[in-house]
Amino acid sequence: MTPFGQYGESSASTRSAFHSSRTRPPKRLQELCGAILPLDLSDPELSLLARKTAEFLDKQPTVVRAGVLTAATILEAASLAFYRRPIAKLETSKRERLLSRLEHNRYSAQALSSLKALVLLVYGTDHFSAETFQRATSSPPARPDPVLNLTSAIAWPSITTCDIVVVGSGAGGAMAARSLARAGMDVIVVEEGSSYSVDDFREDLPIDRFTKLYRDGGTTMAIGRPPIVLPIGRAVGGTTVINSGTCFKTPSTVVHHWHDSLGLALAEPDRFNDYLDEVFTTLQVAPVREEVMGRNGELCLVGAEKLGWSAGPIVRNAPGCEGCCQCAIGCPTNAKFGVHLNALPQACQAGARIVSEARVTRILMDDNRAIGIEAMRRDGSRLVIKAPTVLVAAGATETPLLLRRSGIGSHPFLGSNLAIHPAVSVAGRFEEPVFSWRGVLQSAEIDEFHESHGILIEATATPPGMGSIMLPGYGRHLLWELNHAEQLASLGAMVADESTGKVLGKNHALIRYDLGRHEGLMLLQSIKFMGEALFAAGALEVLTGIPSKPIVHDLKELQQAVENADYKDLHIAAFHPSGTAAAGGSAAFYPLNSRGELRGVSGVWVADASILPSSPRVNPQVSIMALSLAVADSIIAKAEGAKS
Ligand SMILES: Cc1cc2nc3c(=O)[nH]c(=O)nc-3n(C[C@H](O)[C@H](O)[C@H](O)COP(=O)(O)OP(=O)(O)OC[C@H]3O[C@@H](n4cnc5c(N)ncnc54)[C@H](O)[C@@H]3O)c2cc1C
Ligand code: SF4
16 A cells, blocks of 8 residues: 555645744654655655654644654764764665664663654554545444534633533543533533544544544653653543543442542442442443454453463443444544543533533632633633532643642642553564454453552554554664554553652643652563463564563563563553542642542532542543542532532
8 A cells, every 4th residue: 555645645735734833843854754764765655754744743732843853853963973974865774773773772762762653653544544444434333423512612602601610521521510410500511622523533534533632632741761651632522532442440449448548538439339330321331242352352362361361351331333443533433432422412411511622721719719710712712601610620631730720729739649550562473464453442451460460451452553653673674563563463551550740830731750660660560461461372472662672582582571671761651640639538638628629719629530549540431430420419419508
């Protein structure tokens, strides 16, 4: 297949994007792309790759563009230092030698890997776009788009009034809005992101779906050693629009810890179990069906069975899923049952209204009482919604910022206590084709080490082209890996972490996360477990993700690679930020009281991932939704108490 076939040659839009960056794109983007992937430098394919990379970069925040410029500078400087010639003038073998040298230096390796991730994402999504489209449209939608009482902010009046404003329409906000509307309150949900229909996910280019659905185009990073990629959704439905659909009830040990040790009244175990059941019923949760699991999940289960490890199909909220592996860029069949398809339409049926494309800039306060919110439309104009109660559900990285912007974020632990579930991926190369992307994106789990080590292994395949960062090397080697990706099966593992990160800032989140030694060692341990499972399933070799030993051929090599690795060099991603406006019994430690209301003020509540006082140890959406139902009931109880 010809890469960039979907884009056509040099359209006016790609040309203008290439030339109109807010900061100029790296002068030698074409040479840089050619260094990562050795397409011939004069090849029109390469010039299109450079243009599309520039176009993608154009939509990214300054910090990402600055990172790419740094990588470019390092590459150029190294080329001049080692070969006394610019990188564009080096023949392929020399460019590869140069990149291999830089790859073994910790600091240049980190900078180069961001450039590599970018080029692979742009190249890979386009390279596979014909198949992505074909799989997206091969079956009709499982259900129609929902009926929402939704207005874009541009058409929403400048001043309105209601009983309660919910900020954010994701996992937490949607569930709370439904309970509040059903209790007879006049609810307005304000969401920064846009609303998407199933047709958008069937018709738009994969790279455009990716860019639109994620905050900062999916490039959010936690700064630390190592830096950690932390993508976050932004849409009506929040991160549930792009999540993998895996559903776990909060383990009872965690529920008891929250309630008994941390004083979280919201997690009273009997009542909390009812909330968990209510979430499972709303989301129509069921195990992945055998016929859509795909070879990736099957191989995970084969490996686990051979080793006698506890494992099984993942339980998901995706009734009618056909296994097209595109959950992370919006389900093109409306099968994945994010909250935009259940709790939000149910809230609207009960009278709630949704305003999309409005970023809440601050909560309006009169002394210590909430009196509403102010939000900004995309054209920069303002709207005000007056209400005596504001429920913040903007997600763990945005909620602390909003509270600070509103002058009510002075609690010393607001923004602290960030847990993220750091995660690593490993791939196994099999003799026969696996086509990991032909099946459910997250399909099978190995929970053998969950209680003992806090490690949860999940067979996770990415939409074609998106998970290529685990492929080792640069140049011809990398191109070979990309062209043989169908032989790879991939597993991911996440580790239950102590909450050691911080979200700083007011307008744009600055996320700091220092991976603890224990978590780092558990990540290395999980690479070993995943490698063992893949070898047991018949893998010929395992791609470890460990820079010093990216490929191993047997268990002995795997053991040595893990023993010799430094966890600070790993490529880590995380998908589950939580805990930054935690609720709990102690006024000294928790910004929210044990029922979810912000201490020190009246009428401001929080119901999203921020309120979790510690890591839930499992994929968090169900825990967030259950806590959010509990917060909504606390608000209703307080309102009823005030009336009587
Ligand atoms: C790729 C990926 C895969 C995942 N897979 C799973 C999975 O399989 N299972 C699982 O349990 N969890 C998964 N998660 C995590 C899970 O989806 C999130 O933890 C959960 O959705 C968080 O809920 P929330 O309500 O805190 O925030 P969100 O769902 O992120 O909702 C917050 C909303 O608030 C909006 N917002 C923010 N600031 C403002 C503002 N100032 N004004 C107006 N609106 C604002 C945002 O745009 C967003 O829509 C995944 C996450 C990612 C990124
Ligand atoms: S794999 Fe994901 S995107 Fe594809 S149909 Fe199933 S839920 Fe939807």
